Amino acid sequence: MDRRTSAAATGLIAPAIAAVTILAATLVDPGFVWADDALSNLGELPAGESVTLSFLVDTPQFALFNGGLILTGLVGLPFAWRLWVDADHPLQRVGAAQFAGALIALALVGVYYIPRDPHGAVAIAHYLLGIVFMWTHGTGSVLAGRTRWGLVTIWLGIVHLVAWLVWAALLTGQIPGLAIPETVGALIFGGWSAVAAREKLDWPPLPDTLDR
Numbered sequence: 205m206d207r208r209t210s211a212a213a214t215g216l217i218a219p220a221i222a223a224v225t226i227l228a229a230t231l232v233d234p235g236f237v238w239a240d241d242a243l244s245n246l247g248e249l250p251a252g253e254s255v256t257l258s259f260l261v262d263t264p265q266f267a268l269f270n271g272g273l274i275l276t277g278l279v280g281l282p283f284a285w286r287l288w289v290d291a292d293h294p295l296q297r298v299g300a301a302q303f304a305g306a307l308i309a310l311a312l313v314g315v316y317y318i319p320r321d322p323h324g325a326v327a328i329a330h331y332l333l334g335i336v337f338m339w340t341h342g343t344g345s346v347l348a349g350r351t352r353w354g355l356v357t358i359w360l361g362i363v364h365l366v367a368w369l370v371w372a373a374l375l376t377g378q379i380p381g382l383a384i385p386e387t388v389g390a391l392i393f394g395g396w397s398a399v400a401a402r403e404k405l406d407w408p409p410l411p412d413t414l415d416r
Contacts, residue, residue, distance in 0.1 A: 215286070216397075218277075223394065229268040297344075312326040335389075343358065357396065
């Protein structure tokens with residue numbers, strides 16, 4: 205397997221790691237509630253606790269969530285390189301850099317778990333970069349001649365933003381259920397990566413309606 209193929213494969217592997225580890229963390233955390241919590245609460249270090257072997261054994265969601273984010277971010281970086289070298293327009297290269305930034309921010313969410321600073325800043329950076337990446341790379345794809353693929357990418361970024369706006373519009377009192385819009389964003393970002401990676405690996409190629 206050559207370097208380009210290996211890099212493309214990471215676009216599939218990274219979102220799979222994220223999906224498995226986050227889902228596993230939700231299943232082993234008895235206190236996690238989708239309607240009330242943020243995903244980052246899965247990796248929260250409770251007050252008065254320290255990261256010890258006994259803590260990791262008793263609280264497996266901590267290592268699953270934070271370790272999964274760090275691994276996802278690192279594993280996915282070669283795919284950002286593949287997006288860069290395959291770019292046919294400068295905006296696609298800018299998008300590839302934003303994709304890499306989103307992955308680095310994701311890994312840092314795992315490093316700076318709650319309550320460590322700057323957890324909030326890197327989490328916001330991840331989601332903002334994920335949205336802006338879709339718009340930038342999608343626009344570059346349209347200008348490079350892949351109009352339908354580019355428009356789908358742009359609209360996915362819009363859907364991601366709308367998910368946050370709808371969540372914000374429904375807020376009453378204390379901020380609830382960040383996990384819901386976070387999961388929508390993760391599915392969009394990871395899903396796009398997986399589809400784009402499969403296309404680069406040619407198994408199977410994109411339908412003709414998108415590959416234009």
